[in-house]
Amino acid sequence: MPSKSHLYRDTGVVLRTYKLGEADRIVVFLTEDNGKVRAVAKGVRKTMSKFGARLEPMSHVKLLLYRGKELDIVSQAESVEALAPMLSSLDRASQGIAVLEAADQLALEREPNPQLYRMVVGVLRTIADRPAPLVVPAFYWKLLSAEGLRPELDVCVRCGESPEDGAVELVAFDLEEGGTLCRSCRSGGPISAPALDLLRMILGGRLNDALAAPDSPATHEVGVLATRALEHHIERRLKTVAMFER
Numbered sequence: 001m002p003s004k005s006h007l008y009r010d011t012g013v014v015l016r017t018y019k020l021g022e023a024d025r026i027v028v029f030l031t032e033d034n035g036k037v038r039a040v041a042k043g044v045r046k047t048m049s050k051f052g053a054r055l056e057p058m059s060h061v062k063l064l065l066y067r068g069k070e071l072d073i074v075s076q077a078e079s080v081e082a083l084a085p086m087l088s089s090l091d092r093a094s095q096g097i098a099v100l101e102a103a104d105q106l107a108l109e110r111e112p113n114p115q116l117y118r119m120v121v122g123v124l125r126t127i128a129d130r131p132a133p134l135v136v137p138a139f140y141w142k143l144l145s146a147e148g149l150r151p152e153l154d155v156c157v158r159c160g161e162s163p164e165d166g167a168v169e170l171v172a173f174d175l176e177e178g179g180t181l182c183r184s185c186r187s188g189g190p191i192s193a194p195a196l197d198l199l200r201m202i203l204g205g206r207l208n209d210a211l212a213a214p215d216s217p218a219t220h221e222v223g224v225l226a227t228r229a230l231e232h233h234i235e236r237r238l239k240t241v242a243m244f245e246r
């Protein structure tokens with residue numbers, strides 16, 4: 001076992017912060033090498049804080065941390081890049097917050113998940129540089145895919161028929177069933193052909209085409225489905241964790 005109180009370096013994105021006492025704040029980071037880390041930033045709420053504004057949600061920072069028994073302590077924080085354009089519009093800021101919330105729900109404390117970290121940094125940069133209606137929904141679908149939950153989009157999940165044979169049309173999408181369904185097997189909710197095309201772009205290696213799609217009923221539909229799929233997954237995972245902890 002390593003010493004319980006030692007220094008380590010990592011890079012992270014601030015997921016959220018909350019007050020601790022008069023002048024301190026607990027900062028929750030998604031780090032590259034240590035998963036989700038909770039650390040105390042001392043004096044961060046004083047006007048002359050050495051951390052300045054570097055420890056606000058969405059800040060991307062290089063860190064020097066002391067490992068503590070329960071909470072770590074932030075010793076140094078240096079900005080990696082300014083994701084400030086994020087906060088220039090309410091729409092971008094709310095997209096950024098949606099990303100942070102999803103990451104916060106999926107990341108586990110001290111459980112390294114460099115892929116999640118890279119995805120979060122990537123999507124925050126995209127929101128800052130070239131926001132698009134499908135940035136956040138695509139991120140959700142990619143997250144689910146990374147967790148092994150890639151929906152079936154090419155055949156009916158119940159009868160196995162494919163529209164390519166001309167036999168069926170895929171008209172429904174059911175999370176419980178794991179994807180698309182034909183008219184005679186349908187369950188879950190309806191899915192439109194344009195929304196299904198967008199989903200195939202996102203999950204089929206044509207993300208840029210999906211991000212070029214202008215706001216439309218189909219992008220909205222994909223967004224609603226993505227939120228529902230992520231919530232469904234998080235709920236199920238919370239139940240599983242609760243079962244194991246009993």
Ligand SMILES: [Zn+2]
Pocket residue numbers: 156157158159160161168181182183184185186
């Ligand atoms: Zn079917």
